[in-house]
Each structure stands twice: as structure tokens, then as C-alpha cells.
Amino acid sequence: MIDAAPNGGLFHRLAPRDGATIAFTIDGAPAQARAGDLLLTAILLNRVALRRFEFGDAARAGFCLMGACQDCWVMLADGRRVRACTTLLEPGMAVVIDGVGRG
Amino acid sequence: MEWVVAEAKAVVIGAGPAGLRAAEALVRGGLRPVLIDEAERPGGQIYRQPPAGAARAAAQLYGFEAKKAVALHAILPRLADAIDYRPRTLVWNVFGNRLDTLGPEGQGGLAFERLIIASGAMDRVLPFPGWTLPGVFTLGGAQIALKAQGVAIGRRVALVGAGPLLPLVAHQYARAGATIAAVLDVTPLAAKVANAPGMTADAATFAKGLWYTLQNAIAGLTLRFGVRAIRAEGERRVVGLAWRDAAGRAHRVDCDAIGASFGLRSETQLADLAGCAFAFDAVTHQWIPQRDAAGRSSVPGVYLAGDGAGVGGADVAELQGERAALALMQDLRLPIDTGRATTLDRRLARQARFRRALEAAWPYPGHLVDAIADDEIICRCEGVTAATLRATARERDAQEMNRLKAFTRIGMGRCQGRVCGHAAAELLARTLGKDVAAVGRLRGNPPIKPIPVGGLP
Numbered sequence: 001m002i003d004a005a006p007n008g009g010l011f012h013r014l015a016p017r018d019g020a021t022i023a024f025t026i027d028g029a030p031a032q033a034r035a036g037d038l039l040l041t042a043i044l045l046n047r048v049a050l051r052r053f054e055f056g057d058a059a060r061a062g063f064c065l066m067g068a069c070q071d072c073w074v075m076l077a078d079g080r081r082v083r084a085c086t087t088l089l090e091p092g093m094a095v096v097i098d099g100v101g102r103g
Numbered sequence: 104m105e106w107v108v109a110e111a112k113a114v115v116i117g118a119g120p121a122g123l124r125a126a127e128a129l130v131r132g133g134l135r136p137v138l139i140d141e142a143e144r145p146g147g148q149i150y151r152q153p154p155a156g157a158a159r160a161a162a163q164l165y166g167f168e169a170k171k172a173v174a175l176h177a178i179l180p181r182l183a184d185a186i187d188y189r190p191r192t193l194v195w196n197v198f199g200n201r202l203d204t205l206g207p208e209g210q211g212g213l214a215f216e217r218l219i220i221a222s223g224a225m226d227r228v229l230p231f232p233g234w235t236l237p238g239v240f241t242l243g244g245a246q247i248a249l250k251a252q253g254v255a256i257g258r259r260v261a262l263v264g265a266g267p268l269l270p271l272v273a274h275q276y277a278r279a280g281a282t283i284a285a286v287l288d289v290t291p292l293a294a295k296v297a298n299a300p301g302m303t304a305d306a307a308t309f310a311k312g313l314w315y316t317l318q319n320a321i322a323g324l325t326l327r328f329g330v331r332a333i334r335a336e337g338e339r340r341v342v343g344l345a346w347r348d349a350a351g352r353a354h355r356v357d358c359d360a361i362g363a364s365f366g367l368r369s370e371t372q373l374a375d376l377a378g379c380a381f382a383f384d385a386v387t388h389q390w391i392p393q394r395d396a397a398g399r400s401s402v403p404g405v406y407l408a409g410d411g412a413g414v415g416g417a418d419v420a421e422l423q424g425e426r427a428a429l430a431l432m433q434d435l436r437l438p439i440d441t442g443r444a445t446t447l448d449r450r451l452a453r454q455a456r457f458r459r460a461l462e463a464a465w466p467y468p469g470h471l472v473d474a475i476a477d478d479e480i481i482c483r484c485e486g487v488t489a490a491t492l493r494a495t496a497r498e499r500d501a502q503e504m505n506r507l508k509a510f511t512r513i514g515m516g517r518c519q520g521r522v523c524g525h526a527a528a529e530l531l532a533r534t535l536g537k538d539v540a541a542v543g544r545l546r547g548n549p550p551i552k553p554i555p556v557g558g559l560p
Contacts, residue, residue, distance in 0.1 A: 036155060045254070065241075068225045
């Protein structure tokens with residue numbers, strides 16, 4: 001299971017952002033980020049990983065952040081698969097990491 | 104169904120420094136180029152623009168390079184009607200004179216008479232223990248997090264590198280207020296001292312390098328050189344970084360994120376699919392598509408500019424982009440400013456001297472390849488280990504990279520070998536006792552990045 005991060009996620013926001021707050025969910029749990037955040041940023045501000053590794057017991061959090069390594073493909077509850085480092089966060093996105101409803 | 108929907112006289116792929124200058128020069132020459140770029144906004148990775156809502160002042164984002172960034176970003180708005188600009192569009196195949204694309208409107212096809220490929224570069228990756236843990240990113244990735252999003256990759260960040268990107272990212276992180284646990288250069292300090300005279304061939308860049316180093320020292324960051332081996336610690340996420348120094352002593356720091364990569368590598372898949380001839384560059388250990396001084400590839404009508412055909416940096420990319428556009432127009436028998444071409448050639452020759460000194464100052468860190476243990480994951484897409492590659496090389500007579508790929512799936516995952524291909528070739532060569540040039544390179548295959556199957560013709 002991907003650990004929920006009690007003290008925030010892996011990423012650490014340094015530049016203050018005054019844009020609108022955007023609500024989304026991760027495995028059904030409510031989460032927030034800001035307008036202008038990429039999906040990868042939005043998830044990693046709240047969690048320490050983006051997805052499970054398909055070939056073993058491990059988690060992945062992306063790697064190159066420039067659309068080259070393909071490490072950050074994320075599942076959405078609506079069936080879409082998106083590359084999180086090149087996809088902007090949209091209101092209401094429902095990210096599936098461990099399954100809907102599980103924290 | 105006829106797949107090709109249009110034909111363009113000149114197409115430029117990539118809207119980084121090279122592609123933007125190429126498109127601008129083509130417009131000046133009277134052409135209306137198609138400029139295709141995967142990103143939302145122009146600038147490439149180096150001059151990447153944050154998404155709307157995450158904007159910050161250019162000086163904040165690009166430091167010394169702010170003026171260059173602003174000038175490049177101004178090109179498309181100024182020439183809007185004169186360029187057919189197609190952002191958010193991936194070119195996923197080159198087949199003869201035809202491009203296959205995936206953009207906001209779905210799949211598309213475009214035939215070209217002349218093509219400039221300005222595909223850029225990414226970090227060169229070498230595996231080390233713990234490199235697939237959440238919290239380990241490339242140095243370029245660490246920089247993009249800050250530049251495009253205003254975030255640090257962690258609360259306490261360690262940085263490891265083998266090139267000038269290392270002191271730059273350290274400086275940018277420190278200036279943005281990040282806590283930095285360690286800055287480790289895996290190449291020796293002596294190489295930088297010895298090549299300092301050569302690096303002054305580009306005095307401004309050399310001065311900037313000194314300034315970053317000085318600022319890092321003032322910020323209390325000690326760069327350690329000649330680091331022999333590194334290890335990311337942690338079970339489910341990074342909790343520390345351990346390393347051995349040049350004298351073999353063990354060190355360790357607590358950290359929750361690591362930015363680590365070892366130089367840059369050209370993004371060459373499209374040049375490969377276009378049929379361009381490649382040659383091995385023994386200094387950077389890379390197969391590079393060949394181009395003449397003006398940017399002509401071995402394929403008539405196909406031109407190469409910027410880091411995608413040998414890493415030269417952003418300033419060189421701007422010059423090469425413009426030069427390739429002039430070559431393209433010369434080949435179309437269009438009038439060009441020959442004085443300008445001569446000026447560009449002279450500047451590029453001076454930059455080549457600087458680049459040679461730079462490469463010698465950060466030599467190839469082969470000791471990291473020698474240190475790769477059998478249980479190390481080499482392919483992060485599918486979890487192929489060094490042991491599998493070594494055993495396959497020995498027992499199944501895999502004498503070159505495409506044989507190794509067929510047996511092990513190395514290079515067949517989602518990244519198509521961008522991340523693993525380099526290390527796999529080095530491992531194969533060492534296992535066989537061959538020169539790395541002798542094991543060849545992974546052939547490019549379409550689609551060069553994942554695309555949805557739905558919507559294909």
C-alpha cells in the first residue's frame with residue numbers, strides 16, 4: 001500500500017501560489033492542490049508515491065519529470081491513464097493508486 | 104483511408120532553443136514552417152514555462168539566462184501568423200517523408216519536404232542501489248520541479264551529478280530556500296582544474312560556473328568531488344544517502360529526496376527513424392546522429408539541431424537551430440544571408456572548443472558502472488536486473504544490444520530504452536570484454552512514446 005503522508009507528501013512547496021484551490025481525490029480520500037499544479041505535483045504534495053510498480057512489491061513516484069521516462073503513468077477512476085508529469089490537475093480528478101476507498 | 108492529410112515544405116520538431124530559432128529563421132527566409140512540440144508552451148526544458156497559475160518572474164525562474172528565455176518566449180507571439188505552431192503534439196514516428204502525430208485533435212499525419220529535428224536531451228541515468236525508490240529523481244527532474252512548479256522534490260534534498268547541472272541545481276535549490284543535505288560530484292576536482300583554461304573559451308559561461316560555485320560555498324554547501332559510490336537508503340521511500348569518498352571513507356546523510364543523474368544524453372529516436380547515420384562518440388559514450396557543420400544529416404532533406412544530436416547546451420542549440428534553417432533554405436535554392444551563416448559557423452567553432460573542455464572537466468563516470476551489483480534493477484519499467492543481463496550476455500551469446508533486448512526485454516518497456524539503454528550497453532560490453540562501441544545501440548521503434556491504441560488508422 002502507498003503510505004498516506006501525515007505531514008504532507010514527498011514534495012515541498014517553496015514558491016507561494018495564490019491561484020484557486022483545486023479539490024481532487026486519491027483513492028477516494030479528499031486532497032487539495034492549486035491551479036497550475038501538474039497532476040504529479042498535486043499527488044506528491046499529498047503522498048510519497050504515484051503508483052505501484054507492476055513487476056514487484058514497490059511504489060513509484062516518477063523520475064524525469066519531462067515526459068521521457070514514462071515512470072509516472074497514473075490511473076484515474078474514470079478509466080483514463082495519464083502521464084502525471086505532463087497532465088495538469090483538473091477539479092474532481094479521482095486518482096486510483098491502491099483502489100478506490102482505500103487510504 | 105488516406106492517412107497523410109497535408110504536406111508541408113518545412114517542418115520543425117521541438118520548440119526549445121534550437122527549434123524556435125530554426126522556425127524564426129525559416130520565417131525570415133519567406134517560408135511558413137510547421138512547428139510541432141510536445142509541450143503545452145514553448146521553451147523546451149531549459150527555458151520551460153510554468154503552466155498558467157504557476158507563473159513566476161523570469162529572473163526567478165531562469166536566473167542569469169532570464170534575458171535569453173524572455174527573447175525565446177517572445178518569438179512565437181511575434182510570428183504567430185507566420186508559423187503553423189502545433190503544441191501538445193507528439194511526433195511518434197518518421198516513415199520516409201511522413202510524420203505520425205498525436206495531438207489535441209487525436210491522430211494525424213503530415214508529409215514534409217524538409218525536416219529539422221530539434222528533439223533535445225534528457226539526463227543520463229546510471230543505476231545505483233535504491234535508485235528506483237520514491238524520492239529519487241533525475242537532476243533535471245529536480246530542476247523542473249522547482250522551475251515549472253515552485254516545489255522542491257523533498258524537505259531535505261541530496262544532489263548527485265557528473266556535470267555542470269549539479270552546481271546549478273544546488274544553487275537554484277539553495278536560493279529558493281530548500282534544505283540541501285549534500286552535493287556530491289562523482290568526477291574528480293582535478294579534471295576541472297586541469298580544464299579550466301579551455302573552459303574560458305566561453306568566458307561568460309565559465310564566469311557563471313565560478314559564480315554558482317562561490318554562491319554555493321557562501322550558502323554553506325560543500326561540493327564533494329571524486330565520490331566513488333552512492334546508495335539511496337530506505338524501504339518504501341528515501342530516508343538517507345550513503346556514499347564513499349575519493350579516499351574510500353564511508354559517509355551518510357539523512358534526506359527524503361535525491362536528485363541524481365550523470366550528464367546528459369541526446370534524444371535520438373526520431374533521427375534514427377528518419378534513417379540518419381549514427382557514429383559513436385568515445386568521449387561521452389553515446390551514439391550520435393551525424394550532421395555536418397551546418398546541421399545536414401546523412402539523409403537529404405533532414406537536418407539536426409540542438410542537444411538531440413550531441414549535447415552542446417542551450418546557447419549552441421540556438422546557433423545550430425538558425426544555422427540548420429539557413430542550410431535548409433540554401434538547399435531549396437532560396438537566397439540566404441551568407442554573412443550570417445559565416446558568423447554562426449565561427450561562433451559554433453568557438454563553442455566546440457568550450458564543449459571539449461567541459462566534457463574533459465566532467466569525464467565519463469565509468470566507476471559507477473563497475474560498481475553495479477547483480478541484484479540492481481537496470482530497467483525501471485519492467486524490473487530487469489543486472490544479473491539477468493550479465494547471464495544472458497554470457498550464456499546466450501547476446502553479442503549486441505538488440506539481441507540482448509530480444510532475450511531480456513531490456514529497452515522494450517514504456518521508456519523504450521531512454522533510461523536503461525545506456526547502462527545496459529555498458530554492462531553488456533564489460534561482461535563480454537568488448538569496447539562499448541562494439542555492442543551497438545538499441546534501434547528506435549515507433550511509437551517512440553506510449554500512445555493509445557484507439558484512434559490508430
